Amino acid sequence: MKYKIAVLSGDGIGPEVTKESEKILGSISEKFGHQFEYDYQEVGGVSIDKNGVAITEEALGSCLENQAVLFGSVGGPKWDDPNSEIRPEDGILKLRKQLDLFANIRPAKVYKSLIDSSPLKREILEDVDFIIIRELTSGLYFGEPKKRWKDNGKRIAVDTLKYDEDEIRRVVKVGFEMAKKRKKVLHSLDKMNVMATSRLWREIAEEVSSEYPEVELIHMLADNAAMQIITSPSIFDVIVTENTFGDILSDEAAVIGGSMGMLPSASLSSIPGSNENNSSKPALYEPIHGSAPDISGKGLANPVASVLSTAMMLRWSFGLDEEASCIESAIDELIESGARTKDISLASEEFLSTQEMGDKIVSKILNNE
Numbered sequence: 001m002k003y004k005i006a007v008l009s010g011d012g013i014g015p016e017v018t019k020e021s022e023k024i025l026g027s028i029s030e031k032f033g034h035q036f037e038y039d040y041q042e043v044g045g046v047s048i049d050k051n052g053v054a055i056t057e058e059a060l061g062s063c064l065e066n067q068a069v070l071f072g073s074v075g076g077p078k079w080d081d082p083n084s085e086i087r088p089e090d091g092i093l094k095l096r097k098q099l100d101l102f103a104n105i106r107p108a109k110v111y112k113s114l115i116d117s118s119p120l121k122r123e124i125l126e127d128v129d130f131i132i133i134r135e136l137t138s139g140l141y142f143g144e145p146k147k148r149w150k151d152n153g154k155r156i157a158v159d160t161l162k163y164d165e166d167e168i169r170r171v172v173k174v175g176f177e178m179a180k181k182r183k184k185v186l187h188s189l190d191k192m193n194v195m196a197t198s199r200l201w202r203e204i205a206e207e208v209s210s211e212y213p214e215v216e217l218i219h220m221l222a223d224n225a226a227m228q229i230i231t232s233p234s235i236f237d238v239i240v241t242e243n244t245f246g247d248i249l250s251d252e253a254a255v256i257g258g259s260m261g262m263l264p265s266a267s268l269s270s271i272p273g274s275n276e277n278n279s280s281k282p283a284l285y286e287p288i289h290g291s292a293p294d295i296s297g298k299g300l301a302n303p304v305a306s307v308l309s310t311a312m313m314l315r316w317s318f319g320l321d322e323e324a325s326c327i328e329s330a331i332d333e334l335i336e337s338g339a340r341t342k343d344i345s346l347a348s349e350e351f352l353s354t355q356e357m358g359d360k361i362v363s364k365i366l367n368n369e
């Protein structure tokens with residue numbers, strides 16, 4: 001089969017890690033006989049320099065014509081002027097809106113042999129493996145009015161938190177579908193004690209729950225969840241929540257894994273496993289980290305987050321479960337057997353370059369049964 005992928009590697013370490021992901025797709029082609037066709041587009045600072053905008057209309061249009069988008073990272077000191085009207089991040093925000101990427105999925109997993117790289121105690125981290133689903137295209141970051149003004153010389157600003165029931169239902173369904181395939185427990189986070197949107201969220205989650213009798217739905221206040229993620233993260237399996245809570249809590253969860261370089265993400269425009277809300281728009285896959293200007297161009301970037309994002313793409317956009325598992329097992333085995341890039345190595349340990357880690361993953365994939 002042939003699969004068409006838009007590749008937007010962006011700035012900083014984005015191109016370095018994306019190159020390794022393409023190399024891994026090459027080994028999947030070799031092993032399973034698929035063909036991957038790449039459509040390269042610019043995004044972020046490189047696009048600002050060349051085109052004057054963070055993403056062009058042509059690049060956006062081209063993304064829509066592919067089956068999936070592989071994204072690197074955007075940003076860097078060169079484009080950091082706070083007074084600039086055009087910012088590299090505009091590129092990813094436009095893509096999210098244009099592709100209607102309403103569900104952002106981030107796994108938080110702790111590899112046994114990396115437990116000591118985490119700031120948390122070993123006993124808290126045993127068996128931690130959960131995913132956070134964050135609503136991505138509505139809520140506080142998009143609601144209107146969103147403005148700032150002066151009243152009698154006093155500065156005032158407002159943001160608006162607004163959800164309609166369809167926006168809540170579709171992302172909560174993604175949560176139930178994922179929970180159905182895992183441990184059948186879904187935590188839905190809100191602040192129903194103080195917020196009207198949260199009360200609607202809880203009501204819709206209850207309604208959707210009746211379609212999934214096999215899944216236990218647990219409501220939890222988002223501030224309590226923030227504590228539990230640090231004190232007892234193993235109680236979670238699948239979490240679903242709105243945009244702002246999800247933004248903060250998924251960054252908190254990323255810390256327990258030890259390194260930004262290990263964590264992938266997917267942003268979906270349809271509910272996997274359900275015929276409802278089926279979208280022909282492609283999903284987007286990206287590592288959770290940014291462009292890491294401090295290590296860019298030095299061969300120090302860990303490519304695992306990008307490669308695991310690519311595995312998510314194979315599973316959710318192309319239905320290639322076996323191929324995705326093949327990549328994930330190769331990485332599991334390599335990490336457990338001591339393969340390390342600098343970010344996950346101890347001070348005295350030898351470490352692999354970005355490219356060497358990519359090569360190791362390739363040979364593991366090709367040599368594993």
Ligand code: NAD
Nearest residue numbers: 073074075076260261289290291292293294295301302343
């Ligand atoms: P960052 O994720 O780029 O880096 C944070 C720290 O983690 C740095 O020390 C970096 O060296 C390290 N790190 C990140 N990825 C790594 C990897 N794969 N391997 C090894 N170490 C890794 O976050 P930041 O420093 O806050 O932001 C840098 C730039 O990236 C900024 O311009 C920011 O706006 C942008 N950014 C972009 C995205 C995106 O493209 N989606 C996300 C976050 C930040």
